[in-house]
Amino acid sequence: MTLSTLGFAVLVWGSLALVAVVFAYELLTVWRDWRETAVESP
Amino acid sequence: MVTTTALLGLLVAVLVVFAAFGAWYARGRIETVEDYITARNSTGGGALTATVVASSMGAWILFSPAEAGAAFGGITAVAGYAAGSALALAAFAVVGPRIRTLLPAGHSLTEYAYARYGPIMYGYVLLVSVAYMFVFLAAEFTGIASALSLIAGVPDWQTAAVVGGTVLLYTGYGGLRASMVTDTVQTALILPLLIVSVVVTLLALGGTDAVHATVVDAAPELLTLGAPSGLEFGAYVVVAIVGAEMLNQAWWQRVYAASDEGTLRRSFLVAAVAVVPMVFLAGVFGPVAVGLGLVEAPGDASVSFFLVVTEVLPDPAVIAVAVLAVLLVVSSADTLFNAIASVVTVDLPRIVDLSDAGLTAAARAVTVVVAAAATVVGAQGYSVLTLFLLADLLAAATFVPLLYGLYSQRAWSGGVATASATGLVVGLAFFPPARAVLPLSALPAASYFVSFVGAAVVSTGLAAVTARLGNRRYDLDRLDRDVRRLDDDGALADGHGGDRR
Numbered sequence: 001m002t003l004s005t006l007g008f009a010v011l012v013w014g015s016l017a018l019v020a021v022v023f024a025y026e027l028l029t030v031w032r033d034w035r036e037t038a039v040e041s042p
Numbered sequence: 043m044v045t046t047t048a049l050l051g052l053l054v055a056v057l058v059v060f061a062a063f064g065a066w067y068a069r070g071r072i073e074t075v076e077d078y079i080t081a082r083n084s085t086g087g088g089a090l091t092a093t094v095v096a097s098s099m100g101a102w103i104l105f106s107p108a109e110a111g112a113a114f115g116g117i118t119a120v121a122g123y124a125a126g127s128a129l130a131l132a133a134f135a136v137v138g139p140r141i142r143t144l145l146p147a148g149h150s151l152t153e154y155a156y157a158r159y160g161p162i163m164y165g166y167v168l169l170v171s172v173a174y175m176f177v178f179l180a181a182e183f184t185g186i187a188s189a190l191s192l193i194a195g196v197p198d199w200q201t202a203a204v205v206g207g208t209v210l211l212y213t214g215y216g217g218l219r220a221s222m223v224t225d226t227v228q229t230a231l232i233l234p235l236l237i238v239s240v241v242v243t244l245l246a247l248g249g250t251d252a253v254h255a256t257v258v259d260a261a262p263e264l265l266t267l268g269a270p271s272g273l274e275f276g277a278y279v280v281v282a283i284v285g286a287e288m289l290n291q292a293w294w295q296r297v298y299a300a301s302d303e304g305t306l307r308r309s310f311l312v313a314a315v316a317v318v319p320m321v322f323l324a325g326v327f328g329p330v331a332v333g334l335g336l337v338e339a340p341g342d343a344s345v346s347f348f349l350v351v352t353e354v355l356p357d358p359a360v361i362a363v364a365v366l367a368v369l370l371v372v373s374s375a376d377t378l379f380n381a382i383a384s385v386v387t388v389d390l391p392r393i394v395d396l397s398d399a400g401l402t403a404a405a406r407a408v409t410v411v412v413a414a415a416a417t418v419v420g421a422q423g424y425s426v427l428t429l430f431l432l433a434d435l436l437a438a439a440t441f442v443p444l445l446y447g448l449y450s451q452r453a454w455s456g457g458v459a460t461a462s463a464t465g466l467v468v469g470l471a472f473f474p475p476a477r478a479v480l481p482l483s484a485l486p487a488a489s490y491f492v493s494f495v496g497a498a499v500v501s502t503g504l505a506a507v508t509a510r511l512g513n514r515r516y517d518l519d520r521l522d523r524d525v526r527r528l529d530d531d532g533a534l535a536d537g538h539g540g541d542r543r
Contacts, residue, residue, distance in 0.1 A: 002258065003117060003265040009250040012326060015319035016237055022095075022316040023233040029088030030226060036086070 044357050044364070049194040050204065052361065053368050057208035060372065064224040068216025074529045075401040078217035079384035080149050081299045087309050089226045090300050093377075094313035096225035096232065097292050098131060100178070100374030101185045101367050103324045108346040110279070111328025112337050115272025116264030120325030122276020124318045126283035131293075131314040133284060135307045138297040140448050142306070144518055147527045149388045151294045151444070156389075157524045158447040158516070159455040166462065168389070170440055171289045172382060174433040176416070178290075179378045181430055183420020186371040192348050193364050199421040205371055206417030213376045214409045218295055218384070221376040228373040233316075235366040239351065239359070240323050246354040247330070257333035264329035278494040282431070285438035285498060288445060291381040375416070383408040391528065398529050428475050431490070435473055439465035439497040443505040451515050457508025465501025469493045 003011070072078050085093070110119040145154055151171060156164035186205060187198035212220045247253050257265055266272075287293065300306035324347060331337050331346035336353060351363045387405040390396060396404060443458035443465075470476045471485055472493040486492075 001267050002262050003254075003267055005251050005254045008254040008265065011322070012240075012244070012250050012253075015322050016240060018319040019233055019237055019316070019323070022312065022319075023230075023237075025312065026088060026092055026095075026229060026233070029086075029091065030230075031088070033086035033088045 044194040044360055046194050046196050049190065049361065049364055050196055050200060052365070053190075054204055054208075056365060056368070057204060057372065060224050060227070061208045061211040063227065064212030064220035064376075065215050067223045068212070068220040071219050072215075072217060072402070074398050075387065075405060076527060076529050077219065078402050078405050079380065079387055079528075080295065081218045081222065083298075083301055084219075085222060085296075085299045085305075086301050087305045089222060090296060090305060090309035091312045091316075092229035093222040093225035093299075094131060094293075094296060094309055095316050096229045096373035097296075097377035098127065098313060098317055098374075099232065099320055099370055100182045101189065101370040102178075102181065103321055103370065104189070104347045104367055105185050105344050107321045107325030108328035108331065109344040110275060111264065111325040112332050112346045113328070113340070113343040114275040115269050116261075116266060116329055117326075118267060118269045118272025119275040119279075120322055120328065122272065122279050123283075123325060124321040125276065126280035127317045127321050128314040129280060130284045130287035131310050131317065133288060134293050134297060135310040135314070137288070137445060137448065138293075138300075138306045138310060139303045141294065141297050142300075142303060144448060144521045145525045146522060147530070148521075148525045149295075149298065149528070150291055150385050151289060152291075152385050153388050153525055154294075154448075154521070155444060156392075157521055158453075159444075159458060162459050163444070163455055163462075166459065167289065167440065167444060168385065170433070170436040171291060172385060174286050174289060174437055175291065175378050175382050176412070177429045177433045179375060179382075179412070179416045180419040180424070182371045182374055182378075183416050184422075184424060186367055187420055187423065188345065189348050189367050190364060192345060193352060193360055198423050202417045202421040205368065205375065206413050206420070209372055209375045209379060210410065210413040213379045214406050214413070217405065217409075218299065218380050221380050222296075222299065224376060225373050228369050232366060232369050232373065235362060235369070236320060236323065239363050239366060242359050243327075243351060243354060253330055253333070257329045260333040260335065261329065264332060274489075274491045278491045281438050281494040281498045282434035285441040285494075286434045288441040289437045291385050292377045295381060295384060379409050379412050379416075382412045388528065401528060431475070432473075435469045435493060435497055436466065438494050439463075439469050439501045442498065442502040446505045446509070447516075448518075450509055451518060452509040453505065454509070454512075454514045454516065457511065458505050460508055461501045461504035464504055465497040465499075468500045469497030472496055 107120050107123045110123050148154060152164055152168045155167040183202050187201040190196040190201045191198060244250060297306060327347040327350050331350050336349040337343050337346060351360055383405045386408045387401055390404055440462045443461045447453040471482055472488045474488045477488045
């Protein structure tokens, strides 16, 4: 079964969206870790 | 056309900034050899996820998945690549806490192999692990040299020297801590650069509908879901990647670097989720390159990604892709420099009597040697594919028997060594490159699928069967007593060993 046009678009744009979500998660988590460290060692 | 001088100048500037940042961060944080190679319990979720993603995603994602998509089964093969990469990291979310529980003061997989199984399995695991990591490193250097040569005609030796030299500057000085903090920044650049590279390329090609039509017109089989060749490739590549990564010291280091077990599980799982779309997006470039008619010779498939971007993107975007590729290499190279150095350093106390400062100096010296070797090999332009596959096969025959000892009291050195050796013999008997040198024409046709799956299945089965022979019982609590910190005075006297059966 050949991947349809819609299926291909969903896979590609879905993958891009997932990478973007991971990027946002990364930034938020690093920021939170950094703040916690800063609070613990003023 | 991007000029050699402009690209090389930009890359030197970027890499020097990273070297300075890594060295600055590590300043005052490396007091013992433990800090240099383990960074035990020091890393929170954000940094740990970032370092796992960055270390896992080398420049290979711009070569191998696209090659698989172009030449080994299209989109199905790419999915196999993504699944294998993710499963390897997800496996550490399960095995990692077990490692920390049984060996809370441990450092490396070879140290575990010695304590659990003794010198024979230790020697074998050391050989397989270092061979895999060094071939990985050499492949990264070779890949980036060929990519920059294609993009801007940069001589291979200049690329290898710049990357190797700058990574050595901060990894040699700051060890694992410098590697992990630079990984965090590199991930924050790699992810958006990958998104931008893919989106700009898609737009330049007219959007996903136009790309789909291009591939379907030229090679519709590359977009066939469940294509037999793709399924076969996907199956063996999963075994190959999972096996090799379980013997990758970089992950064992990060298991110990995690601040706690919850952070460890969460970070490896998030990283596993992250690598799936990354590998998939890079892999799609393979069918696209075929659709555009850019893959004219078999050797072109491995550079499909770069053939597409140099064909359709303007120079500034090509430069951004080059920076992405270099960041991918650097984030893996610093990890592997330190991982190989740590394996050697942890084993030194059994051979020579060194103080803590002496061990740290030895770790730095090994890092220099590894960096020099990787730079020289990377500048030669060798094809390392066969070596890579051989290292993967060795690992496929080894990883289950090795890790079985974390869960079974009945696993024993002779049994797991026999299981690994037999699995390797079966794997080699069906390993296509081996058929050229071994007189095995009476056997069924060689294939990577039978080779890798056979090695894994046979070694797993024999490890379970041999554990049932006799009435041996190993007290797993002994691992905690036998494996000690390197800055613990009693560690050297104990020699990490004893009776392993």
